[in-house]
Amino acid sequence: MAFNPLEQRGIPVEEQFRSWSELSVEPLDKLGDPYTRCRVILMNGIEVESILFAHQFARATDDLDIRRALALGRRIDQQQRAVVNNLNPGDQSPLETTIGYEQVAVDLTAWLARNEPDPALKQALDFALLEDFDHLYRYANLYELIDGRDAAELTDSLTEIMPGRPTVVEHRHPYDDVRPHYDTHTVDPLSRLHVMTIVAAEQQTMNYYLNHSAELVEPVARDLYVEISHIEEQHVTHYESLIDPLDSWFEQLVFHKYDEVYLYWSMLQQEADPRLKRIWELHLEMEIGQLHVACDLLRRYQGVEPEEILPPELPEVPLTFETNKEYVRSVLAEQVDLRADGTGYRPLDELPDDHRYFAFQGIVNEGGTPSEAVVDEIRVVDGRDFRDEVEGPHPVAGLRA
Amino acid sequence: MTILVPTKATGATAKTAEMTYVEPAQQVTDDELAAALPDAGLDMAFVADFLSAALTHERCGRHLYRSVAARTNNPVLKRRYEELGQETERHAEILEDLIAGMGGNPSYVSPAARGVEGADTKLVESTSLLGGSLDVTTREMVMLQAVFLAESLDHAHWQTIAELADHLPDGDLKDRWARAVGEVGPEEDEHLEWARETMGKMVMLQAASGTMAAVGAKAEELVETVRGWFS
Numbered sequence: 001m002a003f004n005p006l007e008q009r010g011i012p013v014e015e016q017f018r019s020w021s022e023l024s025v026e027p028l029d030k031l032g033d034p035y036t037r038c039r040v041i042l043m044n045g046i047e048v049e050s051i052l053f054a055h056q057f058a059r060a061t062d063d064l065d066i067r068r069a070l071a072l073g074r075r076i077d078q079q080q081r082a083v084v085n086n087l088n089p090g091d092q093s094p095l096e097t098t099i100g101y102e103q104v105a106v107d108l109t110a111w112l113a114r115n116e117p118d119p120a121l122k123q124a125l126d127f128a129l130l131e132d133f134d135h136l137y138r139y140a141n142l143y144e145l146i147d148g149r150d151a152a153e154l155t156d157s158l159t160e161i162m163p164g165r166p167t168v169v170e171h172r173h174p175y176d177d178v179r180p181h182y183d184t185h186t187v188d189p190l191s192r193l194h195v196m197t198i199v200a201a202e203q204q205t206m207n208y209y210l211n212h213s214a215e216l217v218e219p220v221a222r223d224l225y226v227e228i229s230h231i232e233e234q235h236v237t238h239y240e241s242l243i244d245p246l247d248s249w250f251e252q253l254v255f256h257k258y259d260e261v262y263l264y265w266s267m268l269q270q271e272a273d274p275r276l277k278r279i280w281e282l283h284l285e286m287e288i289g290q291l292h293v294a295c296d297l298l299r300r301y302q303g304v305e306p307e308e309i310l311p312p313e314l315p316e317v318p319l320t321f322e323t324n325k326e327y328v329r330s331v332l333a334e335q336v337d338l339r340a341d342g343t344g345y346r347p348l349d350e351l352p353d354d355h356r357y358f359a360f361q362g363i364v365n366e367g368g369t370p371s372e373a374v375v376d377e378i379r380v381v382d383g384r385d386f387r388d389e390v391e392g393p394h395p396v397a398g399l400r401a
Numbered sequence: 402m403t404i405l406v407p408t409k410a411t412g413a414t415a416k417t418a419e420m421t422y423v424e425p426a427q428q429v430t431d432d433e434l435a436a437a438l439p440d441a442g443l444d445m446a447f448v449a450d451f452l453s454a455a456l457t458h459e460r461c462g463r464h465l466y467r468s469v470a471a472r473t474n475n476p477v478l479k480r481r482y483e484e485l486g487q488e489t490e491r492h493a494e495i496l497e498d499l500i501a502g503m504g505g506n507p508s509y510v511s512p513a514a515r516g517v518e519g520a521d522t523k524l525v526e527s528t529s530l531l532g533g534s535l536d537v538t539t540r541e542m543v544m545l546q547a548v549f550l551a552e553s554l555d556h557a558h559w560q561t562i563a564e565l566a567d568h569l570p571d572g573d574l575k576d577r578w579a580r581a582v583g584e585v586g587p588e589e590d591e592h593l594e595w596a597r598e599t600m601g602k603m604v605m606l607q608a609a610s611g612t613m614a615a616v617g618a619k620a621e622e623l624v625e626t627v628r629g630w631f632s
């Protein structure tokens with residue numbers, strides 16, 4: 001079904017403001033559909049990115065009309081974000097939300113990689129996938145250690161929980177996080193959406209971990225959040241460097257709005273909960289209205305017609321949260337020993353001894369590493385680590401229990 | 402509306418560079434670029450890159466004219482921007498035909514073209530992003546200044562295309578280049594001269610009329626003043 005948002009009217013932006021009572025939403029059941037939680041987490045991150053981008057843009061102009069258009073769009077995004085984020089239930093602890101974040105990271109990244117047409121971008125996704133996959137395992141062990149609970153109740157075993165590329169080895173020199181970018185003229189429209197989406201998701205995760213680490217009591221928990229937040233910073237650097245800086249402010253605004261349209265449309269296609277469906281549908285209509293504003297700005301201030309830079313229709317396949325167990329296992333088996341080297345990647349045994357990777361590892365891991373400590377502690381308590389290996393033993397012999 | 406931006410759908414290609422990655426099916430190399438063009442005794446990969454830059458500038462110029470024609474408050478300027486915009490679109494077509502006629506891809510975007518697009522993007526942004534600190538008359542000046550700067554590069558590109566044409570061996574290729582230069586060259590002389598002259602006139606109008614003295618003048622009054630220019 002071809003869907004071209006440019007041909008839809010959507011809701012005009014001036015009609016999009018909602019009252020406090022309309023913004024007051026009933027939260028989800030924390031043990032409900034894990035992929036509904038994933039959709040909520042992703043769309044919150046998307047709104048955050050949209051707002052932060054519009055703030056950056058506003059700081060680059062003093063034109064009253066442009067600033068007002070951006071201010072209006074941001075306020076609406078803030079309302080959308082409030083609705084989306086407050087779907088998270090109050091009885092869901094930050095650690096439980098965190099497990100949701102890493103389930104998003106795994107199943108979003110894996111789905112994007114499976115559907116990514118560009119091999120270099122697929123490689124970038126596969127590379128970080130194994131790192132977020134390991135974070136899920138570390139946080140699940142923390143969950144059992146401090147709360148005595150089973151993370152599979154939250155993930156519903158849709159995502160396996162076992163070691164990925166161990167977090168301890170993920171720490172690399174910042175220079176090795178920077179990748180070459182796609183070319184804005186040759187890039188597949190789907191690839192552009194994929195990259196923008198994963199940047200927003202990782203950025204939100206980076207902020208969430210460091211904002212919440214200080215609220216935790218147990219030292220091992222605080223330290224684990226600090227450690228993993230640094231990998232998320234690596235991931236933001238890694239993914240944002242894939243974006244071509246040639247796009248103008250107005251083009252970037254259009255692409256941001258287009259991504260929001262694509263994602264709310266995607267969420268709507270797969271949501272089973274009728275109440276959530278209504279939210280996704282409303283937000284889709286709102287985003288179409290906001291996209292029109294961005295297109296008008298592009299047309300007026302840059303002389304570019306939106307049809308010149310946007311595809312004739314949304315991608316046929318909605319971005320989908322679904323289980324990716326087999327895919328993750330195959331990437332694990334092939335790439336667990338991959339390391340970043342300059343703007344590319346290399347197997348660990350091909351890195352020269354004097355590579356800055358080893359020097360950096362020596363600095364940060366010198367006094368012990370929280371992601372190792374949490375698993376060591378649980379092994380002392382329970383005689384085993386926590387795993388949810390649904391599809392059999394770990395595909396990497398060295399990482400088996 | 403003419404689609405002027407190369408995309409994957411229109412067959413865009415590019416070269417990889419230190420920090421630019423291009424999907425394999427869209428990648429081209431210098432050897433491929435040179436092989437696509439006839440051997441004309443010049444570095445044809447370089448020529449392909451240069452023509453891509455010149456074409457990109459005409460395309461960005463068309464966008465600039467669309468934008469300033471829609472935003473100017475002066476009917477004389479508006480008409481002129483529309484005319485120049487149409488001629489600029491025609492120049493883009495001529496370059497596309499020239500490139501395609503030689504066996505090249507008009508949707509190839511060279512590194513030099515990226516440089517030009519980067520400059521042109523900032524140029525058109527300069528006419529709007531600082532709008533809040535400029536009054537109505539100054540905004541007109543900034544738009545015209547962008548046109549002048551764009552036409553300066555445009556003019557230089559076509560002069561260079563004419564010089565390159567001189568170096569081509571006699572034959573069909575040289576003839577085609579010469580025809581393109583013959584058609585576009587005089588228009589570029591005219592575009593640049595018009596922009597230069599009109600900038601001068603705009604300055605003189607204001608210097609002589611004391612519009613500037615009326616710093617507190619209401620925006621509507623300034624719009625009226627601008628509307629009356631050149632009539």
Ligand SMILES: [Fe+2]
Nearest residue numbers: 047077080260
């Ligand atoms: Fe939004």
Ligand SMILES: [Fe+2]
Nearest residue numbers: 105131132135
């Ligand atoms: Fe992560």
Ligand SMILES: [Fe+2]
Nearest residue numbers: 132202232235
């Ligand atoms: Fe991550």
Ligand SMILES: [Fe+2]
Nearest residue numbers: 459489492555
């Ligand atoms: Fe021209």
Ligand SMILES: [Fe+2]
Nearest residue numbers: 552555589592
């Ligand atoms: Fe010109």
